[in-house]
Amino acid sequence: MHPAALADALLTCVQDVVGERAEVSAADIVLERPRSREHGDWTTNAAMRLAKRVGVAPRDLAAQLQERIATIPGVSGVEVAGPGFLNLRLDAAAAGELARTVVEAGGAYGRGDALQGVAMNLEFVSANPTGPMHLGGARWAAVGDSLARILESQGARVTREYYFNDHGAQIDRFARSLVAAWRGQPTPEDGYGGAYIADIARRVEAESEIDMLDLDDDALQEHFRAAGVQMMFGEIKQELADFGVVFDVYFHEHDVQANGDVERAIERLRERGHVFEQEGAIWLRTTDFGDDRDRVVVRSNGEPAYFSGDLAYYLNKRDRGFDQCLILLGADHHGYVGRLMAMCEAFGDEPGVNLQVLIGQLVNLVRDGKPVRMSKRAGTIVTMEDLVEAVGVDAARYALARSSVDSPLDIDLALLQKRSNDNPVFYVQYAHARTSAVARNAAAAGVDRSAFDAATLDHPTEAALLGALADFPRVLAQAAQLREPHRIARFAEELAGLYHRWYDACRVVPVGDDAIGDRNRSRLWLNDATGQVLRTALGHLGVSAPERM
Known part of the structure; x- marks a missing residue:
């Protein structure tokens, strides 16, 4: 049932x-x-x-x-x-009927409608285009894309968005670093190191249509900034695409400053009575909404403060028709949550509903319990490219998404390189491959799904397997409600374990000269139902479900 x-x-x-x-x-x-x-x-x-x-x-x-x-x-x-x-x-017949339900529903099994029609803006990764994607960004790429898939399974209309920071102090340091590399000078004290800086500097020179020797220092830095940022961001987008993550919108930070969004946001908040002026600066009274201090929006010199961009960007999202705005931020942004929620409430919205912020913890690579430092291209950081090169996309995505983002994550490279049951992604993928092998062997032996008698699925391992299959819609709905993709990975591992035990205890293909009966056919339904749910679960994590391993 x-x-x-x-x-x-x-x-x-x-x-x-x-x-x-x-x-x-x-x-x-x-x-x-x-x-x-x-x-x-x-x-x-x-x-x-x-x-x-x-x-x-x-x-x-x-x-x-x-x-x-x-x-x-x-x-x-x-x-x-x-x-x-x-x-x-x-009873066995009522429980066993689920096998047919799952097979007939196919990939739709588990889907719900709790978020039907809700327009969600999911902003994640948003790494500054100043270097290759590091492990923190890689974790958000895996988690964010998986979360988008899970939310969509419950009816939400999800827009994946990347906030592209192409201005500011970090971009200036990046440009100065490129200029120094091009000139053969040491990296500036506050600049970026790593072989990738020299690589991009050479590309800028090779693709430049002007003689850079004719440019003064300011013009040269602007030239490297514009060209270098585009090249670096192009690399990031390609890395993400190779990782199975493609965004619907790439939103430029410059746009909210240039198109009047900042002024509109300030005026909206002024109308609501939350803006005041003091010592020539414009402030938002965020302490009225639980923040630890009020926030400057426009400095006394007329320059917009960093927080003004947050105001404008949030209002821009809401004006684009998004009911809920979800933001995935790194551990170093923990102090931002209070002011962001105060901002949300100042606009008249509900914190935790219209605006939701998830904070992710650090990621480390380890081997035999010791930290791994293996990046040749980026210098001091370990990149997503390094991880993928070591273990592959499937293992990398699975490892990054299978733990709660609230906790620091140690990724054991040696474990993920194993083709054994100790490796969680191998364990789940092998279970799916085994369901495919059972189906192929059944077809070769003449066992098909021409009949189904749910009452014959009465072995204890079958009851346990059916119970897990029945639980999948609840797990998927809860993962969406709590914004926790790791629940899908843990469910998949539990289901894989139950399937392996069933495989050891129950045969789909008859032994020896035994005739094919409805029990064999019904077990094929259960086998295929398990394969379908494993395939769906892995799909929500952006991980492939191989038919052979």
Whole structure:
């Protein structure tokens, strides 16, 4: 039985029992997998949620519901547990029917509509074009693209956006570094090192249509800035594309300063009464919204402060019609969250809803527990290119997305290079390849899906496997709700483990001269259902699902 169908049946039962004593909606029916399969296939806290509204003790309401729920076709048992939980068991036929549901739904299985029609702007990576993509940016590339896929699975309209910083002090240092490299001079004290600087300087010279020797210092720096930034950003875009990450919008920081967005943002905030002037500067009173101090928007010399760009960019997004703006920032931006949320509220929006900020922690490469420093091109940093060269795109994306972004991440290169079950991405991909091999062997032996008897899927490993498949829509919805793609990776690893155990215990192809029966055909349905869910889960992480390994 599909979880959604079971939830609908439970809602009907609860409404019948509660009657006019309280209003009951689908939101009151929450189904979860018990921590231990000994407690049943599903558990619900509906009685505990409704007890106060109905005016009875939770266990008493659970007892009233128990008898009614036991009449649902396919439910073989209902137990009251703890303070009022209801643990449900399904008979083999009801549980096994899910295998056919998954196969027939294909890639649509697991999709939901909780975010149907919500327009989301997801801004991630946004690394300054001053050097190759480092590991922090690579982590956000993997996490951000996976999150976009997961949000889309729940109906959201997601725009992937890259905020392209082509101005400011860092860009000036980058340009000075290029000029110094071209002249054969040492890297400026505050400049950028690494072989890539010399590479770009040579490219700028080779592709220049003017004689750079005729330029004065200011003109030369501007020439290197314009050409160098475009070359570096072109490399970043290509690196990301090779990593499977393509953005819908590349938004230039210069645009919000040049097109009047800053002035519009200040005027909007002034109309709302949150802007004031002091000592010749224009300020936003962010302390009214929990910030630790008010923020300068325009300095006393008339120059816009850095924060003015944040105001203008956020308003630009909202004016483009985005309901929710999600920003993925590095660990060094943790102090920005308070002022950004204050800004959101000053505009009259709801922090945490209209504006959401995720902060990612640091990433380190290790081998045998020791840090790895292997970048020849970038000098002191390890780049996404280094990681991909060492382990490949699939392993890199999986490793970067499988852990919560709230925690620092150590990536063990030796582990990711192993072709063994110790390597998580290999373990999951091998499970998918094994489902494909089973399907090929079944076809060769004459086993097909011409019949399906769900009741024959009664082995304990089949019950466990079906339980995990049933849980996939909930896991996917929760990953979207909590903005946590790593939940999909951990689910895939659990499903792979259950599949490997089922493979060891149950055969799809008959042994010896045994005749092909409906049990074999039904097991092929279950095999193919598992392959489909593994393929979908890996797809949400931007990782391939090979058919042979």
